[in-house]
Amino acid sequence: MTIQLLKEKLGDCRFSERSLCENKTSYHCINEKYFHIYDADDKQPVKIVQDGDYQLTINNPLRTTVCVVKTDRCLIQDEDQKKCDCVLFNDSNTYFVEIKNSSSGTRKDKRNKAIQQLGATIEYFETNGIIPNADKSSAIICFKNFSRIPNAANDTKFNDFARKYKIALEERHTIEFK
16 A cells, blocks of 8 residues: 555545644655654644644554554544544555554453444555555554453454454554554
8 A cells, every 4th residue: 555546546635624733634654663643632633743642652663654544534534434543654565543542441342343333444445455464454443441351242343343344353453663
């Protein structure tokens, strides 16, 4: 995947006139050793931050160029279209990411919604002629307060997702690009 291909197939930010983003584009490339992704509940797309509040940590020890595609509230205009928060990729790996804030009591419902959003985004990319390399792609559900307890029902959902989309589904709060 390249930024140029994505722009040709998907376009760019649909909300630049009302966006509070520093860069008025859906695509942000960064080669820092580590950075974080923050999704505030403010009707704005995810933000790349170095410190402060965040939900997802990106480790990039080789300082490769990692591209962050802000899909929700930015690239995909249709409000009724389910979509994940962002897609991160470099020359080797692709990650579809949905960030959820929840207490343990609402985690099941938010996890189910995240699975739908991730699947819909993968389908959106495929429909637009962008087929991620499945053996080097993952779908990530990220909860701010990460504490995944093994659960047979979740494992079945994760396995069903992997069979349907040919992409592994994981729950975690750190991504490492190697």
